[in-house]
Amino acid sequence: MSDKEGFFIKFHEKINNSLDDVSKNNFANLESNSKRVSYLFSLPAVKSYDLTGDIAKCSKDGEISEKKDLEKAHQLKDEGNKAVQKGDWAKALEFYSQAMMFVPHKDTDELSILYANRSAALSHLEQYEDTLSDIKRCLSLAYPRYLRYKVYERRARTLLIVKRHQEAITAFQDTITALDEANNLNKEKRQKMRTDAKLMLEILNKGITLAGNPKDPEPLRKTPPKPKLPGKNNPQYPAASDAIQIDYDEAKGRYATAARDIQAGESLLIEKPFSGVLLGEYSKTHCQNCFIKCPVPIPCPRCPNVIFCSEKCSDDAQKTYHSYECQILPLLWKSGCSITCHIALRMITQHKKDYFNEIISNMEEKPTGVYKSGDYKNIYHLVAHEDKRTKQDFLHRTQMTTFLLKLLEISGYFDNKPREKPIDINELKSLGIDEKHKDDVALIGGLILKNLQVLQFNAHEVFELQCPKPRVGNNVIKHNGKSVFLAGAVFPTLALFNHSCDPGVVRYFCGPYIVVRAVKNIKKGEEVAENYGPIFTTVPKEKRQADLKEQYWFDCTCVPCQQNWPRYEDMTENYMRFKCDSDHPCPNVIPVPYDCQEFMVKCGLCNQYTNILKGLKSLQDTDMMYKLGRGAMEEGKYGEAIKKFIEMLKLYDSTLAPPYKSYYDCVQDLRRSMLAMGNYSIV
Ligand SMILES: C[S@@+](CC[C@H](N)C(=O)[O-])C[C@H]1O[C@@H](n2cnc3c(N)ncnc32)[C@H](O)[C@@H]1O
Numbered sequence: 001m002s003d004k005e006g007f008f009i010k011f012h013e014k015i016n017n018s019l020d021d022v023s024k025n026n027f028a029n030l031e032s033n034s035k036r037v038s039y040l041f042s043l044p045a046v047k048s049y050d051l052t053g054d055i056a057k058c059s060k061d062g063e064i065s066e067k068k069d070l071e072k073a074h075q076l077k078d079e080g081n082k083a084v085q086k087g088d089w090a091k092a093l094e095f096y097s098q099a100m101m102f103v104p105h106k107d108t109d110e111l112s113i114l115y116a117n118r119s120a121a122l123s124h125l126e127q128y129e130d131t132l133s134d135i136k137r138c139l140s141l142a143y144p145r146y147l148r149y150k151v152y153e154r155r156a157r158t159l160l161i162v163k164r165h166q167e168a169i170t171a172f173q174d175t176i177t178a179l180d181e182a183n184n185l186n187k188e189k190r191q192k193m194r195t196d197a198k199l200m201l202e203i204l205n206k207g208i209t210l211a212g213n214p215k216d217p218e219p220l221r222k223t224p225p226k227p228k229l230p231g232k233n234n235p236q237y238p239a240a241s242d243a244i245q246i247d248y249d250e251a252k253g254r255y256a257t258a259a260r261d262i263q264a265g266e267s268l269l270i271e272k273p274f275s276g277v278l279l280g281e282y283s284k285t286h287c288q289n290c291f292i293k294c295p296v297p298i299p300c301p302r303c304p305n306v307i308f309c310s311e312k313c314s315d316d317a318q319k320t321y322h323s324y325e326c327q328i329l330p331l332l333w334k335s336g337c338s339i340t341c342h343i344a345l346r347m348i349t350q351h352k353k354d355y356f357n358e359i360i361s362n363m364e365e366k367p368t369g370v371y372k373s374g375d376y377k378n379i380y381h382l383v384a385h386e387d388k389r390t391k392q393d394f395l396h397r398t399q400m401t402t403f404l405l406k407l408l409e410i411s412g413y414f415d416n417k418p419r420e421k422p423i424d425i426n427e428l429k430s431l432g433i434d435e436k437h438k439d440d441v442a443l444i445g446g447l448i449l450k451n452l453q454v455l456q457f458n459a460h461e462v463f464e465l466q467c468p469k470p471r472v473g474n475n476v477i478k479h480n481g482k483s484v485f486l487a488g489a490v491f492p493t494l495a496l497f498n499h500s501c502d503p504g505v506v507r508y509f510c511g512p513y514i515v516v517r518a519v520k521n522i523k524k525g526e527e528v529a530e531n532y533g534p535i536f537t538t539v540p541k542e543k544r545q546a547d548l549k550e551q552y553w554f555d556c557t558c559v560p561c562q563q564n565w566p567r568y569e570d571m572t573e574n575y576m577r578f579k580c581d582s583d584h585p586c587p588n589v590i591p592v593p594y595d596c597q598e599f600m601v602k603c604g605l606c607n608q609y610t611n612i613l614k615g616l617k618s619l620q621d622t623d624m625m626y627k628l629g630r631g632a633m634e635e636g637k638y639g640e641a642i643k644k645f646i647e648m649l650k651l652y653d654s655t656l657a658p659p660y661k662s663y664y665d666c667v668q669d670l671r672r673s674m675l676a677m678g679n680y681s682i683v
Pocket residue numbers: 251252253254255382383457458494495496497498499500552553554555556557558
């Protein structure tokens with residue numbers, strides 16, 4: 001194990017080895033999560049466990065977390081200024097952004113200067129909405145009064161470019177007023193700026209009067225709009241459309257089915273995660289709160305560890321989880337614990353302790369009523385397979401819980417007082433938690449242990465497409481992007497969908513929202529299944545089944561598994577799979593060779609005849625449609641491509657039964673075109 005991997009695995013091994021058989025047996029007899037956690041914490045070997053040795057190995061000079069550091073901020077600002085002198089505005093933007101992350105909270109004047117400098121870089125890079133945002137931030141801080149004329153003038157000129165003339169008038173007026181305090185400017189320069197601003201005011205006022213005093217256009221949106229389901233939502237499961245219904249059976253638990261015929265392309269579910277956590281390696285490039293890439297970040301006021309895309313995301317995080325996680329994040333990352341551990345912790349830090357104290361009394365009752373994505377009780381009742389767990393499994397997860405609880409204690413969570421100062425390694429000399437938090441250990445520890453079990457089966461990866469830089473004059477071709485795993489999250493309604501090796505849906509992300517769309521036509525009453533990893537077109541049945549059993553603890557009985565469908569590369573194209581189109585609905589498939597001379601073929605099941613000529617005629621145009629769809633895709637016209645692929649699937653479905661290659665070519669391209677609608681970044 002390298003230090004880079006952290007100490008979490010070693011920690012488990014050591015704790016495991018330090019427990020005697022009696023303790024392990026006692027533990028095995030415990031019947032609730034909270035008893036398991038409390039018991040482990042009562043053992044001297046656990047209480048006295050010293051974490052400092054483990055941590056020291058993976059921290060530089062015993063430092064656990066990076067601190068705000070004005071000197072470092074100054075160095076980075078200087079680099080930014082040098083980049084400006086070379087005219088490299090993109091580099092300047094990067095350095096100023098990095099510098100901001102290290103400015104201590106109290107040094108608001110320094111931060112305001114960085115915002116002002118960055119607004120200049122953004123203006124040169126023609127990112128006008130960002131320029132205006134940074135100017136606003138700069139002015140809301142302690143930006144020196146004698147310099148304010150500069151940013152007011154930049155604001156005025158930027159507003160002119162984006163044609164917000166009414167606002168530009170105010171900004172020019174502010175420039176003139178601010179010039180009174182510009183005591184660093186010599187008289188002539190000051191006078192010239194004043195005259196220019198007055199002239200602009202005259203021109204603007206005249207223009208606006210002539211145009212009939214029109215309203216300014218709305219600012220351009222920086223964040224993607226919240227996606228919306230077309231049509232009606234399911235009243236019981238509002239994150240899903242009314243085309244989805246949730247059914248239950250003893251063997252499969254809950255699963256989604258089609259409440260009516262669903263057309264390929266339909267949006268079926270849009271949901272925000274109950275909890276989601278960005279991977280540590282993206283904490284300086286993507287928003288901690290909504291996971292979108294942010295080239296113009298705003299820093300956390302207290303730590304240099306994370307960035308946010310907007311004040312809204314920053315506020316959401318600061319008011320909840322991040323105030324507690326701020327100081328413990330580096331330790332969490334360095335420990336090498338999984339993203340699942342971090343989500344289990346976030347599910348706690350996003351609410352105050354009192355919230356859990358209030359809801360715990362009726363937690364075991366099955367939730368009824370509207371299934372809301374923000375309701376912890378729904379998460380608590382997701383599949384955890386508690387009855388199938390071994391004592392070793394419980395012990396392992398309870399050990400994870402002890403570490404997370406220790407971090408919570410250090411974070412100030414139990415005292416409802418977010419920690420301000422960085423962690424001192426000596427605080428980790430013992431894993432034990434102060435006696436006064438005994439009840440918290442039982443309550444919150446029990447919930448973390450439950451979260452860890454639930455997340456094992458119900459968490460999803462959050463990804464974005466990383467697209468290569470386009471050649472000059474080209475569109476960004478997003479379907480060629482690489483899917484990159486950014487974060488982990490739990491989506492409570494999506495977690496009710498079961499798996500199939502031939503899934504009916506695709507999922508992608510718009511900001512923090514997951515969007516689930518049909519990639520096939522699905523008949524009323526049929527299952528709407530998603531995919532947990534292995535797909536029949538690429539992975540052999542034995543491997544799919546083994547992986548699903550190991551990870552999700554079920555035996556897959558989907559149609560491709562039952563009928564042993566061939567992988568894509570093994571699909572033969574020497575016959576077509578006609579659907580029996582007798583008057584009585586018949587599920588049979590009639591294999592017809594390509595060189596078949598007859599046009600009426602008999603079904604071996606219902607003995608009725610199917611007119612294959614009619615079917616072949618309807619498929620005549622599919623080759624051309626596919627070419628057009630692919631062509632649109634290559635030009636980045638994904639809406640057009642999707643339309644063509646959907647039309648094709650309709651024709652295929654009216655005649656042939658999968659699996660066959662051209663059907664999966666079409667489904668695959670439909671899937672790729674839809675993925676291109678989601679989050680992406682240029683690399
Ligand atoms: C994300 S949950 C899906 C919803 C779950 N059925 C429920 O009742 O809440 C994953 C779990 O559902 C069950 N499951 C998923 N797909 C299945 C399938 N194709 N057949 C049987 N069980 C399945 C397994 O128990 C799996 O661990």
